[in-house]
Amino acid sequence: MCRNSAFRVVPTGRIVQACVAMGLVTALWLLIPGSAAKAQSVPDAEATSESEMKPYKEVISGTDVTFDMVPIKGGILVMGSPDSAPSHKDDETPQIKVRIEPFWMGKCEVTWDEYDIWSFGLDIQRRKLLKIAPTERDKLADAITRPTKPYTDMTFGMGHDGYPAVCMTQLAAKMYCKWLSAKTGRYYRLPTEAEWEWACRAGTDTAYSFGDDPADLDQYGWYFDNSEDKYHPVGKKKPNPWGLYDMHGNVSEWVLDQYDPEHYKKFADGKVHTIYEVLNVPKTLYPRVVRGGSWDDDPEGCRSAARHHSTPEWKMQDPQIPQSIWYHTDAWHVGFRVVRPLNPPSEEIREKYELDAPDDVKNED
Numbered sequence: 001m002c003r004n005s006a007f008r009v010v011p012t013g014r015i016v017q018a019c020v021a022m023g024l025v026t027a028l029w030l031l032i033p034g035s036a037a038k039a040q041s042v043p044d045a046e047a048t049s050e051s052e053m054k055p056y057k058e059v060i061s062g063t064d065v066t067f068d069m070v071p072i073k074g075g076i077l078v079m080g081s082p083d084s085a086p087s088h089k090d091d092e093t094p095q096i097k098v099r100i101e102p103f104w105m106g107k108c109e110v111t112w113d114e115y116d117i118w119s120f121g122l123d124i125q126r127r128k129l130l131k132i133a134p135t136e137r138d139k140l141a142d143a144i145t146r147p148t149k150p151y152t153d154m155t156f157g158m159g160h161d162g163y164p165a166v167c168m169t170q171l172a173a174k175m176y177c178k179w180l181s182a183k184t185g186r187y188y189r190l191p192t193e194a195e196w197e198w199a200c201r202a203g204t205d206t207a208y209s210f211g212d213d214p215a216d217l218d219q220y221g222w223y224f225d226n227s228e229d230k231y232h233p234v235g236k237k238k239p240n241p242w243g244l245y246d247m248h249g250n251v252s253e254w255v256l257d258q259y260d261p262e263h264y265k266k267f268a269d270g271k272v273h274t275i276y277e278v279l280n281v282p283k284t285l286y287p288r289v290v291r292g293g294s295w296d297d298d299p300e301g302c303r304s305a306a307r308h309h310s311t312p313e314w315k316m317q318d319p320q321i322p323q324s325i326w327y328h329t330d331a332w333h334v335g336f337r338v339v340r341p342l343n344p345p346s347e348e349i350r351e352k353y354e355l356d357a358p359d360d361v362k363n364e365d
Helices: 013-022 112-119 122-130 136-142 170-184 193-201 214-219 263-267 347-352
Strands: 056-059 066-072 075-079 096-100 103-106 252-258 272-274 288-291 307-309 339-341
Touching (some): 122 136
Antiparallel strands (some): 056 066, 066 103, 103 339, 288 307
16 A cells, blocks of 8 residues: 656756756757757668567657657456455456557656656757747747646655656646657557556566565665665666566556546457457546556565546645645656557547647647
8 A cells, every 4th residue: 555069067956956947047958969859760670560669769859868669569458356366456347448559659658857858848948948949849849838847846855867857747747748759750648557557567467577476575666665765866776577677566556547447347348349348447546546556565565457536635735825736746656658659640640639748738828
């Protein structure tokens, strides 16, 4: 359970956050000599079939920030856990069958290095400082809404460079994906709950992707007993069989779904359903699903089938009235990772199932 150049200057993340928030710096972070802010072609990023999919390194143009994407094959997921499974919870039954289409998934959770480019507009500030004209793709990305400045350092002293970004709302995570899609020209979004569990299990049917023994969790994840009450740099433990890191622990990860403890019962007909059929499109702000468990969870909370959800208490420290749509000030344990479907959905599907952040989100201040 959850408890509680001319330049290449790289200041620490907390200094960048504090200075940008106070308007005292023009983002010297990520200034690359001779770099033109153009959308970049990325080796191995394109495929027309599952057999052609390869791992690739995505580049956020105009910066030196990259992140790795791992191909995830399609198949039939048996979602949830049986009553006899170790540490089974009632909201994990009945087990249901879901057809998963192939996609790429972030090898690691989204880090502050990636997230801050969007949230603080560091790419825009860099272009202004170096007097670089925006590319057409920059213009598309610049039009995506960015969050208001946080009232405090959202790392809460736990670490910045190479650490997972946390404390964002599901809306903020979806808006980041929308910006990333515009910035790169490749379609990124949050995973559905079914896609997330498929990727976490990586072909296994045990409590964890490494087996049933929670004693082995030390090798694969950061959780309550080994985390020292904080998150840790991504990718430092062993990966699961499909090459994904920190799927068990470190930070819980946003998915697209509304949380409903009875949701699986709607699909207990023995049929194989699509990811969209089982996607529980959110209708209320709370509760929404996060997966994977975190540094603040016991081992059973980090199981492949374990489900967690948001609550209003995640905003208890937010002093703003009304409270921010961008930040969960008390969700120090919640981050996300991105996926990219091999076959991007149609505009109609994206709208029907609310896969993307809405276009009409604006900041009032």
